[in-house]
Amino acid sequence: MKSKIFLGICFASILLNACNNKQVEQSDDMDKLSNDPHSYANMNEVRTTHMSLDLAVNFDTKTLKGSVEHTLENSGGAEELILDSRDLNIEKVVLDNGQEAEFNLGEEDGTFGQPLSIKISPETKKVKIFYETSPGAEALQWLSPEQTLGKTHPFLFSQSQAILARTWIPCQDGPGVKFTYDAKIQAPVELMALMSAENGTEKTSDGVYTFTMDQPISSYLMALAVGDLKFQSTGRNSGVYAEPAILEDAVWEFESMQSMIDSAEALYGEYAWGRYDVLVLPPSFPFGGMENPRLTFATPTIISGDRSLVALIAHELAHSWSGNLVTNETWNDFWLNEGFTVYFEQRIMEKIYGKDYEEMQTKLGMGELKKTIARLKEEGKPEDTHLYLELEGRNPDDGLTDVAYEKGRFFLQTVESVVGRAEFDKFLKDYFTNNKFQQMNTEKFIALLKEKLLTTPELQEAVRIEDWIYGPGIPDNVPPTESSELERVGNAVAAYNAGEVKAADIDTAGYTTHHWLYFLRGLENLDSVKMADLDETFKFTGIGNAEIACDWYQHCIEQDYTYAFPAMSDFLIRVGRRKFLTPLYTRLAKTEEHKAWAKEVYAKARPGYHAVSYNTIDEILK
Numbered sequence: 049m050k051s052k053i054f055l056g057i058c059f060a061s062i063l064l065n066a067c068n069n070k071q072v073e074q075s076d077d078m079d080k081l082s083n084d085p086h087s088y089a090n091m092n093e094v095r096t097t098h099m100s101l102d103l104a105v106n107f108d109t110k111t112l113k114g115s116v117e118h119t120l121e122n123s124g125g126a127e128e129l130i131l132d133s134r135d136l137n138i139e140k141v142v143l144d145n146g147q148e149a150e151f152n153l154g155e156e157d158g159t160f161g162q163p164l165s166i167k168i169s170p171e172t173k174k175v176k177i178f179y180e181t182s183p184g185a186e187a188l189q190w191l192s193p194e195q196t197l198g199k200t201h202p203f204l205f206s207q208s209q210a211i212l213a214r215t216w217i218p219c220q221d222g223p224g225v226k227f228t229y230d231a232k233i234q235a236p237v238e239l240m241a242l243m244s245a246e247n248g249t250e251k252t253s254d255g256v257y258t259f260t261m262d263q264p265i266s267s268y269l270m271a272l273a274v275g276d277l278k279f280q281s282t283g284r285n286s287g288v289y290a291e292p293a294i295l296e297d298a299v300w301e302f303e304s305m306q307s308m309i310d311s312a313e314a315l316y317g318e319y320a321w322g323r324y325d326v327l328v329l330p331p332s333f334p335f336g337g338m339e340n341p342r343l344t345f346a347t348p349t350i351i352s353g354d355r356s357l358v359a360l361i362a363h364e365l366a367h368s369w370s371g372n373l374v375t376n377e378t379w380n381d382f383w384l385n386e387g388f389t390v391y392f393e394q395r396i397m398e399k400i401y402g403k404d405y406e407e408m409q410t411k412l413g414m415g416e417l418k419k420t421i422a423r424l425k426e427e428g429k430p431e432d433t434h435l436y437l438e439l440e441g442r443n444p445d446d447g448l449t450d451v452a453y454e455k456g457r458f459f460l461q462t463v464e465s466v467v468g469r470a471e472f473d474k475f476l477k478d479y480f481t482n483n484k485f486q487q488m489n490t491e492k493f494i495a496l497l498k499e500k501l502l503t504t505p506e507l508q509e510a511v512r513i514e515d516w517i518y519g520p521g522i523p524d525n526v527p528p529t530e531s532s533e534l535e536r537v538g539n540a541v542a543a544y545n546a547g548e549v550k551a552a553d554i555d556t557a558g559y560t561t562h563h564w565l566y567f568l569r570g571l572e573n574l575d576s577v578k579m580a581d582l583d584e585t586f587k588f589t590g591i592g593n594a595e596i597a598c599d600w601y602q603h604c605i606e607q608d609y610t611y612a613f614p615a616m617s618d619f620l621i622r623v624g625r626r627k628f629l630t631p632l633y634t635r636l637a638k639t640e641e642h643k644a645w646a647k648e649v650y651a652k653a654r655p656g657y658h659a660v661s662y663n664t665i666d667e668i669l670k
């Protein structure tokens with residue numbers, strides 16, 4: 049695999065060098081982008097400014113078929129357009145002069161796909177590619193009716209981040225390139241199609257849907273979903289799309305959506321995208337949420353019945369500023385997307401749910417970060433604990449850990465603690481306003497930070513920018529994470545660990561998901577008697593809350609508490625969210641007996657997982 053990736057990279061640089069040798073000049077109008085190690089595109093010579101999609105959705109063949117027309121900015125006079133493509137069948141390419149263009153698909157790499165090189169002239173303004181996706185396209189998951197709630201209609205959704213857009217659209221698949229788009233999607237008549245664009249709220253009678261996205265976005269934000277969906281409004285410019293059977297629950301759960309939007313705008317400026325809607329997907333969705341512009345895609349596992357997991361909506365909403373407006377230039381700068389978003393998410397949650405809530409999440413986040421850092425060090429990957437990453441030659445998916453999220457957030461909290469909240473908020477608001485619809489890289493951000501906020505050597509020393517961004521672990525100037533709510537839980541766990549109390553003696557009144565997670569993560573010295581005591585008292589096995597279930601089942605594996613295994617098997621088969629699957633399968637793989645059991649479960653579960661999830665689990669169980 050390594051050598052394959054290496055070859056792919058070499059090939060890409062040979063291609064790029066070949067172009068450089070032709071002395072194609074970088075246009076003055078185009079910002080120069082940093083070299084994107086995960087894209088073959090010659091984006092500094094010629095760039096897509098608009099995309100027109102025309103695709104038909106075929107559930108029988110599991111393919112999308114049609115065309116994409118790229119509008120180009122080619123003031124550099126390039127004679128070749130190189131796009132990213134993976135597992136695409138390219139039929140023909142037509143230029144705006146009506147002529148078919150010569151094209152060539154380069155050598156294939158298992159991760160990065162193939163460069164699609166198209167011969168153009170310096171005058172070419174439009175290139176139209178006729179193509180079809182393959183049934184194995186990794187961005188797309190084609191669900192059978194049984195895998196949906198309604199059980200009568202199939203479902204399709206895409207997941208393009210980080211580098212999977214190229215498996216359904218030939219494009220310049222690097223986050224630094226931004227373009228507007230329009231689309232025409234032909235869906236089966238009984239289904240509704242939605243995109244990361246302006247959406248309708250009703251099914252059409254002929255299954256044809258048209259979309260426009262007038263604000264420039266990056267390819268990883270291209271998204272499509274097709275299914276039996278209904279819409280319900282949640283306020284002035286927000287609403288929920290879901291399968292009819294879960295719509296009402298979702299609307300109840302996300303009741304605070306509109307006030308989240310209002311709070312976010314009050315913090316960092318106007319919401320730039322018109323509407324903010326959430327699409328609730330079937331449980332095989334491999335992530336918690338995905339910030340597709342105007343239409344967040346979300347896992348149904350956050351519908352817990354008590355509104356305790358809505359921070360995920362705040363997170364995806366916050367990406368409307370951090371990520372979708374100001375975008376990481378390459379995946380090496382991923383922390384600029386996620387670290388800012390976790391910080392922003394917490395600010396929204398604090399405004400709506402108060403300081404106690406925010407403190408619990410922050411403390412739990414620190415716990416997870418420490419675990420991740422310890423694991424990465426143990427695995428001999430200490431550089432993966434830096435904020436700025438060097439992911440050249442690697443699948444970005446492997447390097448994107450919660451370091452970007454949590455260490456990123458704690459870095460920003462450190463800056464806040466040094467300059468004060470008012471100053472920091474002013475800086476952030478200007479940062480989003482001044483850089484909207486553009487890319488940002490780590491170096492540029494540091495320069496901005498020093499120029500606008502940390503203007504003296506004293507301030508810079510207090511923050512220790514370089515240690516945080518280019519160094520390992522957590523610098524010790526991080527503000528303390530205190531939570532009186534979790535302290536209460538911590539005391540109860542300590543007493544339980546010491547054998548001083550039984551589960552039934554613990555006062556769990558008012559425990560929310562976060563209290564329970566802290567409780568479960570604090571348990572030590574467990575044995576079969578304690579497992580049964582906890583389970584009988586708190587009824588963890590088979591619990592509907594997926595966050596709690598995931599932590600409980602990890603203990604069940606470690607304690608070989610087999611009573612819970614049938615429920616855990618159901619969970620692993622029903623839920624495809626990778627964040628839950630990875631720790632469970634990883635623990636199961638540690639003993640031969642558990643691994644054999646895991647393989648049996650996996651045989652049933654794998655057909656229901658998205659590629660993002662099964663690629664990870666394949667590695668764990670191999």
Ligand code: BES
Nearest residue numbers: 209210335336337338339360363448627
């Ligand atoms: N953009 C991410 C999801 C993502 C990251 C997809 C990298 C592919 C590659 C999204 O905003 C996210 O962070 N989702 C989290 C939830 C969040 C509350 C931390 C998730 O899915 O768990």
Ligand code: ZN
Nearest residue numbers: 363367386389
């Ligand atoms: Zn995110």
